[in-house]
Structure formats: C-alpha cells, structure tokens
Amino acid sequence: SLFFLWATFQQMFPDHLKIAIKEFLLSTLQQVSFFQRFSDHIITFFSPYVVISIPEYEEYYRFNHAFAAIDTYLGAKAIDKAHKLKASQVKESKGLVLKRDEAKVRDVYQGVHVWWEIVTSTDGYRTQKLTFHRRGLEIVTGSYIKYVVEEGISIEAKTKKMKLFTNNPSLNWETSKGSLWRHIDFEHPASFKTLAMDPAKKQEVLNDLEAFRNGKEYYKKIGKAWKRGYLLYGPPGTGKSTMIAAIANHLNYNIYDLELTAIQNNSELRKLLTATSSKSIIVIEDIDCSVDLTSKRKKREGDLSVKKYGEQGKEDQNQSRVTLSGLLNFIDGIWSACGQERIIIFTTNHMEKLDPALIRRGRMDMHIELSYCSFEAFKVLAKNYLDLDSHPLFSEIESLLKDTKMAPADVAEKMMAKNQNIDVDGILDDLVQSLERRRKEQRGDQDDDGHKKKSSGKKLGMFRGLF
C-alpha cells in the first residue's frame, strides 16, 4: 500500500510542492523533538527522582566490575517473585542455578524504594540505571550501592566455577595467543570433612583459613598485604595435594599450579605471577625437586667475592633458571604490591632440604605437617570408605598404627571396595595383616641401615595429571 501511495504522490504533485511538503514535515518533527527535550528538562527539574547510571564499560573499554556484581545481585534477588528466570549449570555437583531474567527489578532497602533497569545503547553497551526518590539519596549513595556490590561479589564467589590454571611453557607464549596460563574447570571432590588427619590440626587449619578469608579489614589495619603462605610437608601419599584441593573447595578460590621447570628465568616467573587474579591459590608442588634452590644460593654466595663482574654475568646467563632469590623477591616484593587475597602453597616431601630463608615465618606463615596415618585419621577413612564408626578390630588397628608407618593413601587403597558388596570384616582383616607385614618390614629395615631408603626425583603432581 505504501509503495502505491508513494507512486501516486510522485505522479500527482509537482516537484516544488513535494519539497515544500517535505520541509514542512521535517520542521514539525524538529518542533516535536524540541518540545520533548524541553519537557524532559522541565520534568527533570521538578522531578523528585534521581537516576544513577552504572555503565558496563568505563573509558578505554575497561570492564566495570561493579556492573557485573550488580547484575549478579539483581539476578539472585527475589527469584520467587520473578516471572522470567534463567537457568545455568554452575557445577556438576551443584545442579542448576536459577537467575532472575528481567530488565526491570524493584528493590527496597531500609525503607527506600528503588528501581533498577538495564538500558542497552544503540552500539550494544549496557548500563544499569538506578532510580529512586530524592529523599533516599543519602541512604542509597551512602550504603545501598556499596551493599549491592558487596552482596553481588559474595554471590559470585559462591556460585562461580572454579578453575585450575597451569603455566604454558614460555616457548609457547608467542603462539598460544600470548596466554601465559591455560585452564580447565576444577571439580575435585576433596573436602575437609573427608580429609584424614588429626582433628585438632584440621580445625587449626580451618580456623586459619577462615581468619584469612574474613581478614580484609584486619590486614588493612595492620598494614600487611592480604596474602598467606602455607607449607605442606610430609611423606608421599599423606594428603598434601588432597589438602590443596580441599582448601580450594572450602574457599572457592582458583588454583594456579605453577610448574617452575617450565620457566626460563626470574622475569618470566614475575610475568606469570603478576598475571594471576585475586581470590586464588598459587601452588608450587615438590618445591625441593622443582628448582635446585639451596645449592645454587650457597654456591653464589661463596663465589661472589672471587669472580670478576663479567664472569659472574656469563654464569648468570648459563644458569638462566629461576633462582631462590627470584622466588623470594616475588613473595616479598611485587607479590605484596599487586593483587590481594591470595594464598601461596608449597609442598615438599623433604622439609630438611629447603633453604631456611624460604620457609621462615612471614613468607610461609603456617607449616602444616601431614604424616603417616594415625588412628584418628584412620577413623575418618573408615567412616568415608566403609561408613563405619566402630568395629571389634579397631583396637588392634589402633595399636598397630602406633608403631607402623603407613601413608593414608595406602590405608585408603586397602579400604576401597573391590566389588559391589562391601565385606567390612574381610577388608579390616586384610588391613591388619598388611599393617603387621609393614611393621615387620620396617623393623627389619631399621636393623639393616637405621632408616628406610628415600625415593627422590620429581613426581607427576596430582594436578599435572589432569592435563
């Protein structure tokens, strides 16, 4: 119809008339928009409402984290009253998470009514618009916005997918789109509940983690960077890697598994570590095997006075590996300056091999020993694996565990059901026998050469196996 009308209009009116009509229409439109703008000004002038905009991107396309936090807060708010919901799966174990999916949301805070609306501009950028009565200005700007952002961040932390990062070998940094870290979703079932260790020690670690997590104000008050170092040490199979997974699950932090042997030098180490995000755990497994930290330092200190400047430089180039001082500088220096809320964990089987400078308090704040299976630890494993609180064989096992060194990994392996029917008596009987055998071996070993032979060399870490 429009085409038909247009064709008729073209034929019936002479050209100068057409131009006059066009101009008339345009000027009317301009007048309308002028009036609209004018009325907008008048309404804004007399309106009792205030509007605050929070854009998704600030200048230079910097992402505005407040926008995301507000979005999360509003998404989670009052989903029972919402008409539109959005479902997404956060973690396999946690099932579906429902979010409110509406552009306009109403909220009440300390008696002040506010309206949130997402507005999308023509070029696709979104802005959160917050409208409220001028009466509530003080409450909204004073505490409401802060409250919304903080709530949003804490909801994000609870429902976010955890990630496990591993550093790319530096040779590949150019090719793999310049990314220093690659990551996969981290879904490990370990928890403090299933971790077999002395309950008092476990509680101590848990208290420490809680104090760290809630310590934002405290760390600010004492003027210390919000970070904490843990050293986990003990023989193989005693649960060091399992504990790291349990800590990550408990705090909902990402893990950065740092493989020092894939790094060429200290500056690469610095680059990697400054690219980590906050709320994360940086893990260096088997620190004694990763880098020859101790001997290198001693050698350098000894040789320094004898060597001429040039020779020293040449040696530095040859040994262009991560050094102890590089690691220490990072922990104390840049580490403190960039990023907050981070935990660094070292693990080792040989505490005695580590340089005292590395493990002094302040760098590694807490030393946690994970040792051979105690009776308390055994009880946790029995509960996990066999759903058992007591059994006539428990007292025998208790006395055997007192003077037998068996790692929780070995005990756990013995208690794994071999088929669908769990034969509790059979399993515990087997365990008693193998404990007796182990005790005999250990006594024999001690008679021979005083101590058991140590295994050495770098193992494939638990997290490495995932890639």
Ligand SMILES: Nc1ncnc2c1ncn2[C@@H]1O[C@H](COP(=O)(O)OP(=O)(O)OP(=O)(O)O)[C@@H](O)[C@H]1O
């Ligand atoms: N304390 C423990 N509580 C529960 N399970 C444990 C414990 N220790 C070991 N295990 C079991 O043994 C397996 C191996 O343990 P894990 O990898 O944590 O040992 P590790 O101390 O890191 O050893 P390594 O020094 O060789 O790296 C785990 O998958 C877990 O099933």
Ligand SMILES: [Mg+2]
């Ligand atoms: Mg391990």
